Amino acid sequence: MKTVEQHITDLVDLVQPLEPRELDLLDAHGAVLAEPVTSPVALPGFDNSSMDGYAVRAADVAGASEAAPVSLSVVADIPAGSTSTQPVPPGGCARIMTGAPLPTGATAVVPVEWTDGGTTEVAIRRPAAEGNAVRRAGEDVRQGSPLLQAGVRVGAAELSVLAAVGCGSVSVRPRPRVAVLSTGEELVEPGTPIGPGQIWESNSFMLTGAARDVGCEAQRHGFIGDEPAEVLSTLERVIERADIVVTTGGVSMGAYDVVKEVLSNVGTVRFEQVAVQPGKPQGFGTVGDAAVPIVTLPGNPVSSFVSFYLFVLPALRRLRGLAPDPLPTVRAQLTAPVHSPEGRRSYLRGVLEYGRGSAEGAIPTVTPASRQGSHQLSALAGTNALIVVPEATTELPKDSLVDVLTLPLGEG
Numbered sequence: 168m169k170t171v172e173q174h175i176t177d178l179v180d181l182v183q184p185l186e187p188r189e190l191d192l193l194d195a196h197g198a199v200l201a202e203p204v205t206s207p208v209a210l211p212g213f214d215n216s217s218m219d220g221y222a223v224r225a226a227d228v229a230g231a232s233e234a235a236p237v238s239l240s241v242v243a244d245i246p247a248g249s250t251s252t253q254p255v256p257p258g259g260c261a262r263i264m265t266g267a268p269l270p271t272g273a274t275a276v277v278p279v280e281w282t283d284g285g286t287t288e289v290a291i292r293r294p295a296a297e298g299n300a301v302r303r304a305g306e307d308v309r310q311g312s313p314l315l316q317a318g319v320r321v322g323a324a325e326l327s328v329l330a331a332v333g334c335g336s337v338s339v340r341p342r343p344r345v346a347v348l349s350t351g352e353e354l355v356e357p358g359t360p361i362g363p364g365q366i367w368e369s370n371s372f373m374l375t376g377a378a379r380d381v382g383c384e385a386q387r388h389g390f391i392g393d394e395p396a397e398v399l400s401t402l403e404r405v406i407e408r409a410d411i412v413v414t415t416g417g418v419s420m421g422a423y424d425v426v427k428e429v430l431s432n433v434g435t436v437r438f439e440q441v442a443v444q445p446g447k448p449q450g451f452g453t454v455g456d457a458a459v460p461i462v463t464l465p466g467n468p469v470s471s472f473v474s475f476y477l478f479v480l481p482a483l484r485r486l487r488g489l490a491p492d493p494l495p496t497v498r499a500q501l502t503a504p505v506h507s508p509e510g511r512r513s514y515l516r517g518v519l520e521y522g523r524g525s526a527e528g529a530i531p532t533v534t535p536a537s538r539q540g541s542h543q544l545s546a547l548a549g550t551n552a553l554i555v556v557p558e559a560t561t562e563l564p565k566d567s568l569v570d571v572l573t574l575p576l577g578e579g
């Protein structure tokens with residue numbers, strides 16, 4: 168059987184980073200910068216006050232004290248946004264607000280709390296050193312200096328600095344358009360009545376949510392039956408507006424495994440068995456003239472879930488222009504024994520906890536979900552981690568140290 172690592176590599180090799188596009192700032196949220204951004208301006212753009220108070224010549228207030236306040240005449244009022252060019256003369260000052268430009272002649276700002284708050288004359292009770300409460304032009308960003316590197320995800324902080332230097336749009340690799348398709352004649356839309364032998368469809372909801380959680384623009388196309396012509400025509404329609412297609416179901420050994428049947432004859436899709444539990448039957452390739460990448464995941468819901476995070480996520484990261492990294496791994500201590508089939512690496516669902524109030528550096532614990540069947544969805548909900556049991560290991564006792572992959576519970 169194929170190794171987990173080889174299958175990850177094959178899926179990552181299946182895709183290329185998406186072509187960059189210039190997007191307005193909010194549309195770029197969650198996308199990845201295609202090029203480095205250098206700052207077109209200095210930040211702050213001008214010397215300004217960091218406090219509400221009085222712009223003074225520091226030398227004028229050097230002798231100020233509670234017992235002997237210094238009195239200055241207030242020659243101007245400078246709110247934020249002021250275009251006043253009136254200088255501060257010796258013995259004078261200007262009332263100034265936070266963010267307002269420091270007037271010529273002034274070398275410091277005295278916070279209003281150190282004064283009597285006068286509007287024509289002001290008594291200053293404490294000295295202010297040169298530069299006090301002054302934000303210098305360019306102290307945050309120099310004009311022409313690097314602001315953000317290529318490959319950075321545009322999150323809240325990045326949006327903020329891009330806007331602050333006046334960028335209204337930015338070149339990014341857009342969110343990948345993921346088309347999610349489920350197959351199976353037994354499937355019924357949730358919210359509608361169910362008949363004998365039928366089940367409500369759940370995988371496409373799970374996969375669409377998972378893809379959106381990791382920064383993609385996923386589209387659920389619901390499910391299609393087990394009729395090959397129907398599967399083929401749906402696929403042809405879906406690939407027109409998708410960067411990658413993810414299907415579930417119909418890839419194992421069954422007589423009605425329609426995905427396998429249809430895709431074996433179209434494009435480059437091949438089906439393999441990976442030495443993993445759950446998620447053994449896997450397929451991947453490209454479809455259509457545009458060679459759209461497709462990944463076919465097994466239908467068992469938990470198998471589909473685990474396969475997404477192990478195999479699809481690194482490929483989606485590459486499409487986004489990020490390093491195709493796997494989920495982060497931590498070491499944790501098992502709170503219960505676990506079992507695993509020989510020759511397949513298990514990824515058991517569990518709850519990772521850092522132990523409130525435990526000693527600094529204490530190792531986290533991981534509690535395996537009570538039911539580990541590939542169909543047991545209720546035990547999946549509420550877990551936050553995958554416990555790795557190596558191929559050659561069939562059981563691990565309580566308290567064993569294990570590698571645990573942490574699941575991304577909503578990246579945005």
Ligand SMILES: Nc1nc2c(c(=O)[nH]1)N[C@H]1C(S)=C(S)[C@@H](COP(=O)(O)OP(=O)(O)OC[C@H]3O[C@@H](n4cnc5c(N)ncnc54)[C@H](O)[C@@H]3O)O[C@H]1N2
Pocket residue numbers: 349350351353354366367368369370371390415416417418419420421424445446447448464465466467468470541542
């Ligand atoms: N003889 C063998 N049988 C099976 C093997 C095998 O090696 N030999 N492998 C098993 C393993 S492992 C898996 S995983 C599954 C994969 O099966 P398929 O990908 O063909 O999926 P289906 O047969 O269509 O469905 C399996 C199971 O999952 C339910 N399902 C499917 N789609 C959905 C959906 N969208 N929402 C909710 N539930 C879904 C379906 O009803 C079945 O119960 O094959 C094993 N069999």
Ligand code: MOO
Pocket residue numbers: 443444445446447448465467470471541
């Ligand atoms: O490999 Mo299947 O994914 O066990 O349930």
